[in-house]
Amino acid sequence: MKITINVDCTPAEAREFIGLPDLRPLQAAWLAEVEKRLITDMHKFSPEGIARTWLSGVGTEWLPNMFNALAGQAQSMEKDKKPGG
Numbered sequence: 001m002k003i004t005i006n007v008d009c010t011p012a013e014a015r016e017f018i019g020l021p022d023l024r025p026l027q028a029a030w031l032a033e034v035e036k037r038l039i040t041d042m043h044k045f046s047p048e049g050i051a052r053t054w055l056s057g058v059g060t061e062w063l064p065n066m067f068n069a070l071a072g073q074a075q076s077m078e079k080d081k082k083p084g085g
Contacts, residue, residue: 007014015022043049055063 009017012022044053
């Protein structure tokens with residue numbers, strides 16, 4: 001013998017009938033927390049935020065030193081390219 005029963009209900013009604021917990025409030029709270037964290041951390045990914053992160057805790061004198069060193073290398077390369085240089 002084969003018996004078929006069709007139940008017309010929403011997923012929420014089925015979860016309630018079976019006795020599963022309603023996780024919508026927990027999910028809403030979790031999504032609100034994720035959104036809050038994303039908004040507060042979004043400034044870290046702006047160009048200014050990235051520069052601040054790279055430069056934090058490090059003396060700012062390294063940047064001009066790096067540019068001076070690169071300029072010195074470029075000058076020496078130009079000098080090497082000249083004939084007799």
